[in-house]
Amino acid sequence: MIFEGLAEKLQNTFSKLKSKGKLNEQDVTAAMREVxxxxxxxxxxxxxxxxxxxxxxxxxxxxxxxxxxxxxxxVIKIVKDELTRLMGExxxxxxxxxKPPTIIMMAGLQGAGKTTxxxxxxxxxxxxxxxxxxxxxxxxRPAAISQxxxxxxxxxVPVFSMGDQEKPITIARESIVHAExxxxxxxxxxxxxxxHIDSDxxxxxxxxxxxxxxxxxxxxLDSMTGQDAVNVAKEFNETIxxxxxxxTKLDGDTRGGAALSIRAVTDKPIxxxxxxxxxxxxxxxxxxxxxxxxxxxxxxxxxxEKAESSFDQKKAKEMEEKLRTQQFTFEDFLEQLEQIRNMGxxxxxxxxxxxxxxxxxxxxxxxxxxxxxxxxxxQSMTRDERTNPSIINGSRRKRIAAGSGTxxxxxxxLIKQFEQTRKMMKQFSGSGMDKLKKKGGKFNMPFFG
Amino acid sequence: MLKNLFKQKEEENPEESENAxxxxxxTTRQDGEEKPEEAVSLGGLFGRLKEGLTKTxxxxxxxxxxxxxxxxxIDEELFEELEEILITADLGVNTTMEIIxxxxxRVKENxxxxxxxxxxxxxxxxxxxxxEVANPTLDLETTPSIIMVVGVNGVGKTTSIGKIAHKLKxxxxxxxxxxxxxxxxxxxxxxxxxxxxxxxxxxxxxxGSDPAAVIYDAIQAAKSRKxxxxxxxxxxxxHNKKNxxxxxxxxxxxxxxxxxxxxxxxxxxLDATTGQNAIQQAKIFKEVTxxxxxxxTKLDGTAKGGIxxxxxxxxxxxxxxxGVGEKLEDLQSFEPKIFVDALFD
Ligand SMILES: Nc1nc2c(ncn2[C@@H]2O[C@H](COP(=O)(O)OP(=O)(O)O)[C@@H](O)[C@H]2O)c(=O)[nH]1
Ligand SMILES: Nc1nc2c(ncn2[C@@H]2O[C@H](COP(=O)(O)OP(=O)(O)O)[C@@H](O)[C@H]2O)c(=O)[nH]1
Ligand SMILES: [Mg+2]
Ligand SMILES: [Mg+2]
Numbered sequence: 001m002i003f004e005g006l007a008e009k010l011q012n013t014f015s016k017l018k019s020k021g022k023l024n025e026q027d028v029t030a031a032m033r034e035v036x037x038x039x040x041x042x043x044x045x046x047x048x049x050x051x052x053x054x055x056x057x058x059x060x061x062x063x064x065x066x067x068x069x070x071x072x073x074x075v076i077k078i079v080k081d082e083l084t085r086l087m088g089e090x091x092x093x094x095x096x097x098x099k100p101p102t103i104i105m106m107a108g109l110q111g112a113g114k115t116t117x118x119x120x121x122x123x124x125x126x127x128x129x130x131x132x133x134x135x136x137x138x139x140x141r142p143a144a145i146s147q148x149x150x151x152x153x154x155x156x157v158p159v160f161s162m163g164d165q166e167k168p169i170t171i172a173r174e175s176i177v178h179a180e181x182x183x184x185x186x187x188x189x190x191x192x193x194x195x196h197i198d199s200d201x202x203x204x205x206x207x208x209x210x211x212x213x214x215x216x217x218x219x220x221l222d223s224m225t226g227q228d229a230v231n232v233a234k235e236f237n238e239t240i241x242x243x244x245x246x247x248t249k250l251d252g253d254t255r256g257g258a259a260l261s262i263r264a265v266t267d268k269p270i271x272x273x274x275x276x277x278x279x280x281x282x283x284x285x286x287x288x289x290x291x292x293x294x295x296x297x298x299x300x301x302x303x304x305e306k307a308e309s310s311f312d313q314k315k316a317k318e319m320e321e322k323l324r325t326q327q328f329t330f331e332d333f334l335e336q337l338e339q340i341r342n343m344g345x346x347x348x349x350x351x352x353x354x355x356x357x358x359x360x361x362x363x364x365x366x367x368x369x370x371x372x373x374x375x376x377x378x379q380s381m382t383r384d385e386r387t388n389p390s391i392i393n394g395s396r397r398k399r400i401a402a403g404s405g406t407x408x409x410x411x412x413x414l415i416k417q418f419e420q421t422r423k424m425m426k427q428f429s430g431s432g433m434d435k436l437k438k439k440g441g442k443f444n445m446p447f448f449g
Numbered sequence: 450m451l452k453n454l455f456k457q458k459e460e461e462n463p464e465e466s467e468n469a470x471x472x473x474x475x476t477t478r479q480d481g482e483e484k485p486e487e488a489v490s491l492g493g494l495f496g497r498l499k500e501g502l503t504k505t506x507x508x509x510x511x512x513x514x515x516x517x518x519x520x521x522x523i524d525e526e527l528f529e530e531l532e533e534i535l536i537t538a539d540l541g542v543n544t545t546m547e548i549i550x551x552x553x554x555r556v557k558e559n560x561x562x563x564x565x566x567x568x569x570x571x572x573x574x575x576x577x578x579x580x581e582v583a584n585p586t587l588d589l590e591t592t593p594s595i596i597m598v599v600g601v602n603g604v605g606k607t608t609s610i611g612k613i614a615h616k617l618k619x620x621x622x623x624x625x626x627x628x629x630x631x632x633x634x635x636x637x638x639x640x641x642x643x644x645x646x647x648x649x650x651x652x653x654x655x656x657g658s659d660p661a662a663v664i665y666d667a668i669q670a671a672k673s674r675k676x677x678x679x680x681x682x683x684x685x686x687x688h689n690k691k692n693x694x695x696x697x698x699x700x701x702x703x704x705x706x707x708x709x710x711x712x713x714x715x716x717x718x719l720d721a722t723t724g725q726n727a728i729q730q731a732k733i734f735k736e737v738t739x740x741x742x743x744x745x746t747k748l749d750g751t752a753k754g755g756i757x758x759x760x761x762x763x764x765x766x767x768x769x770x771x772g773v774g775e776k777l778e779d780l781q782s783f784e785p786k787i788f789v790d791a792l793f794d
Contacts, residue, residue: 040542043724046533109722110747110775111603115634140775142611142642147635150656154634195750222603226539226724228752249602252687254726277602277633338692368691 028060031075042255042294045230048264056082080291086260087287091269094125095243097215100185101133101176105212106246107205107236108220110193113248113274115144117220118190119151120274120282125186126157133184135175136161137168137208138192148190155279158184168192169207176212189214196235209240217242218271221262223250229258230265237266248274251281259290328422330386334378337371376404377414389415527564528553531571538755538792541725544762548574572789578758579785584742584767589622590712593671595679597704599697599738600718601730602685605746605772607636609718610680611643612772612780618647622677627667628653629660629700630684640682646777660684661700668707688733698737716769718744721754731760745783746772753792 032053039049060078096102104121106114115138122132134152136159138144145161152159160175172189179187189208194201209217219233219242236242245262250273259270270290275281322328378386380403385392392400392415401408528549535545548571555561555570587596596613598606607630614624626644628651630636637653644651652667664681671679683700686693704713717740719727734740743761745754748771757768768783 037542040536041725043539043726046536109750111605111720113603141639143635143639146638147633150634195747197751222720222722224601224720224723224726226722226752226756227537228539228722228750231751232722249687251690252601252726253689253729254724257724372695 025061032057042257043226044257045227045261048261083291084288088269092271092284095215101179101187103187103214104216105189105214106220107191112220112222114220115147115190118188119155119279122157123155123279130186131184132157132186133179134159135189137171137189139164140192172208196232202239205240219245223247223256224254225258229261233262234265244269244271246272251275257294330378373406380404538753540755541759544759575789576785582761582765582767585782587714588712593676593679594712595708596714597681598716599683601687604718604720606718607639609744610682614649615647615777617678624649625671625676625679626651627681629664629682631658631660632684661703664700688730694737701738715740716742716744721747722752727756731764742769744770749773
């Protein structure tokens with residue numbers, strides 16, 4: 001079942017109710033039921049939902065909602081405000097010790113993304129002028145140490161390890177000595193994944209905590225986590241009193257209700273979010289965006305930011321120049337296409353737009369298959385053919401069709417469209433391009449839109 | 450429509466809803482007693498008081514037992530609390546609604562008058578949902594056979610491969626592994642260590658190389674070395690990453706071409722801690738790789754993995770294996786009955 005979006009559902013609920021006249025408390029209860037559903041579908045913990053609904057309902061009843069002409073939107077606003085408030089302020093910063101080195105310790109369940117996040121954080125801090133040291137304290141998972149070493153190499157940050165025979169507390173303690181000697185002002189300790197009910201391993205963390213007093217203890221949590229998130233967060237927080245949370249894998253399509261659950265049980269800030277496997281994909285946490293995401297209300301801001309980060313401004317300028325002088329080739333086109341597709345499925349992107357009803361979305365029908373074909377066709381061209389499409393004769397077209405699993409007609413169509421677009425593009429001089437760009441927003445590519 | 454959890458206390462049509470509720474009330478045999486109503490409320494009160502005091506450290510079984518004891522009548526509140534248990538086990542709102550609806554029917558059909566029976570009936574329903582698609586065996590008829598292992602990041606693919614390989618080797622099979630995760634730092638070495646642990650060879654290329662090429666080589670090696678089972682690791686990928694799913698599609702194209710006529714399994718690994726997103730994962734991985742079974746990992750934690758009930762119902766893909774730890778032998782065949790019992794632990 002496709003989730004239709006809370007806004008739409010609430011609107012429906014209220015339009016039904018409104019025909020009866022003035023809204024009353026029961027109507028608000030009905031609306032709250034939809035909110036409840038949405039939150040549970042988003043994986044917010046059951047008990048957290050109950051509490052939350054109680055609070056929101058209190059605010060909604062006796063409020064102007066009852067008189068409001070657009071009660072659906074009014075309720076949404078209350079819900080979203082309350083949710084954003086619960087999410088806390090944006091606090092995407094690390095507490096540095098005024099007596100370096102600052103010690104940061106990552107902790108969490110298996111596979112949550114600790115090691116990757118250590119690398120991301122090291123990269124970020126390095127960019128801010130720090131001299132971080134990564135410390136390999138996962139002595140259990142096979143190849144965990146070399147994973148961290150490779151990550152360290154990728155972000156050009158040294159890695160301290162003592163193999164997998166020493167105790168984590170020993171490695172951690174030695175790493176501080178090493179950091180002091182080598183002028184590293186931040187130490188980032190990677191620990192093994194552990195279950196919150198594994199008392200031996202939880203004690204191991206406690207030992208590091210009690211002996212080294214890390215300045216930042218961060219719980220790394222997978223954003224796809226379900227109802228169990230409360231247990232995990234609670235146990236980790238009770239054992240080592242965390243300073244904050246890093247929510248990983250938010251580049252997926254999970255609604256991420258775990259974010260609300262962990263806030264509710266720990267009251268600790270979510271500091272950063274992981275937005276991909278690459279080591280520069282760590283971002284600040286935005287409570288308001290997370291609130292919209294959990295409610296399935298679309299997230300305009302994220303979309304815009306995503307578009308901006310996907311489109312390299314300098315490259316865009318180059319592309320523009322090429323278009324104007326008719327030097328735009330299939331090679332360039334492929335690059336552009338890939339950039340756009342890197343942002344995720346087109347349909348998903350459109351889904352992120354608020355206020356676009358799902359019914360209309362279905363009619364829009366962005367054909368991913370068609371894009372696959374286009375990509376395959378261009379990929380099957382030789383370099384020469386891509387830069388100089390005029391050499392693509394009949395036999396070459398046949399070869400390209402066979403290579404890309406498409407038909408000669410499809411290849412013909414693409415080449416024709418490409419030539420036409422190229423001609424058309426040439427007609428836009430500088431100012432014309434600007435206008436076109438405004439009209440088409442960020443997506444000013446041939447064949448598109 | 451949600452009947453209980455999201456029950457509207459004040460219905461639009463009071464008479465109708467009263468009747469509906471009466472319908473669902475199944476009175477117990479104890480009704481013959483003098484003052485059943487009072488017994489109900491007292492039991493309920495004390496029961497819940499007790500529950501409140503001991504809640505934190507208790508498993509769901511105890512809670513269900515308490516619950517059942519505290520009712521002498523099967524009423525709405527009982528259904529409501531059972532719903533809570535299912536939701537908390539990550540079955541999701543939709544599946545929970547369906548199951549509870551079926552439970553109501555079954556309670557009537559069976560003329561169940563003892564609230565204790567309700568738990569049994571619920572377990573029965575859940576077990577049936579899983580058994581409907583159950584198939585614990587792997588199809589490894591031919592030599593070689595091939596098992597592809599896929600899933601999102603960090604769910605336990607590589608670890609599960611280490612365990613499955615160990616298990617198959619223990620059954621006397623000659624096993625070969627393919628290091629198809631050429632992306633994640635250290636992934637190849639990780640698989641090699643698992644291979645070493647059970648004395649199993651691993652075919653690998655360099656980090657960053659084309660995964661399709663490794664798998665291709667491994668298939669040829671499996672054929673020429675007369676290996677019984679080839680198990681291929683793949684890089685974790687989120688199902689909404691089109692380009693990564695296309696890459697996986699390409700790998701599978703090669704597998705289908707090179708392994709025509711051979712037994713093929715495609716196992717999707719799901720992490721028991723995962724919530725509703727697992728459904729989306731399963732849907733899209735099924736489209737791209739035609740998965741034949743699920744491996745549910747990390748069941749040694751407190752997460753129940755109830756999401757596989759929704760996945761089984763919706764996609765008709767059986768759970769084949771479960772992971773219960775990080776050691777070689779921490780792999781078990783999936784058994785619906787045991788799994789369902791554990792949901793209530
Ligand atoms: N898509 C995505 N993958 C991530 C993110 N963070 C980590 N991963 C992946 O998740 C998997 C587990 O990460 P790892 O750092 O080894 O987790 P650890 O076991 O907690 O150390 C790897 O495949 C990572 O590439 C993220 O923000 N987005
Ligand atoms: N507790 C527990 N941990 C597991 C289980 N299966 C895998 N893991 C751990 O989960 C983490 C990720 O596993 P890995 O096999 O690398 O995942 P992959 O990225 O999907 O290949 C590792 O720390 C494993 O030790 C399991 O059944 N139980
Ligand atoms: Mg790690
Ligand atoms: Mg792996």
